[in-house]
Amino acid sequence: ELKVEQNPLFLSMQEGKNYTIYCNYSTTSDRLYWYRQDPGKSLESLFVLLSNGAVKQEGRLMASLDTKARLSTLHITAAVHDLSATYFCAFQGSGYSTLTFGKGTMLLVSP
Amino acid sequence: NAGVTQTPKFQVLKTGQSMTLQCAQDMNHNSMYWYRQDPGMGLRLIYYSASEGTTDKGEVPNGYNVSRLNKREFSLRLESAAPSQTSVYFCASTSGTKDTQYFGPGTRLTVL
Numbered sequence: 001e002l003k004v005e006q007n008p009l010f011l012s013m014q015e016g017k018n019y020t021i022y023c024n025y026s027t028t029s030d031r032l033y034w035y036r037q038d039p040g041k042s043l044e045s046l047f048v049l050l051s052n053g054a055v056k057q058e059g060r061l062m063a064s065l066d067t068k069a070r071l072s073t074l075h076i077t078a079a080v081h082d083l084s085a086t087y088f089c090a091f092q093g094s095g096y097s098t099l100t101f102g103k104g105t106m107l108l109v110s111p
Numbered sequence: 112n113a114g115v116t117q118t119p120k121f122q123v124l125k126t127g128q129s130m131t132l133q134c135a136q137d138m139n140h141n142s143m144y145w146y147r148q149d150p151g152m153g154l155r156l157i158y159y160s161a162s163e164g165t166t167d168k169g170e171v172p173n174g175y176n177v178s179r180l181n182k183r184e185f186s187l188r189l190e191s192a193a194p195s196q197t198s199v200y201f202c203a204s205t206s207g208t209k210d211t212q213y214f215g216p217g218t219r220l221t222v223l
Contacts, residue, residue: 043214097208103153
């Protein structure tokens with residue numbers, strides 16, 4: 001069965017702090033995605049991770065993939081208010097043509 | 112490029128009414144998807160079309176039908192709406208099933 005577990009589901013941070021969101025998935029995966037969703041808006045693609053050890057960075061966000069542990073992380077460095085959003089991970093199981101999404105992590109960054 | 116467009120943006124239905132949600136993309140993508148998003152549930156796949164002329168069920172297809180009208184358009188139909196179908200519906204498209212999905216703005220549906 002294809003399952004994705006994200007944690008935490010809610011994260012309240014102070015500006016300037018660092019934190020990590022975890023995404024565990026259930027089977028071997030062809031690829032792992034991270035998306036961002038602002039309140040009332042659509043989903044925006046942030047990263048796609050294709051292979052074991054892959055690391056991608058964009059500004060204060062860095063995503064990594066460990067296929068042996070079936071784990072991806074999204075690390076936030078020196079958080080700012082503009083990063084407040086809900087972050088979803090989604091994986092594509094090997095041999096599957098669809099994505100399975102996690103429940104999302106709602107991130108709130110306050111001064 | 113408009114990307115992925117969805118109509119309507121908002122809709123209120125009474126139980127038992129029917130309606131069709133429209134989705135169109137102008138990126139020449141082959142694959143299109145319909146999801147629903149409910150609080151605390153993430154996105155769940157309803158139906159998808161890997162290529163023009165094909166459709167397949169996703170995780171939660173009951174109560175829905177789809178039509179891939181042509182390469183650009185993929186519609187979702189609710190034949191007899193139920194309150195459990197109150198949700199936000201997203202359409203997405205991608206050039207291939209192993210490529211990044213691009214999402215439309217969503218349709219907020221309330222069934223009374």
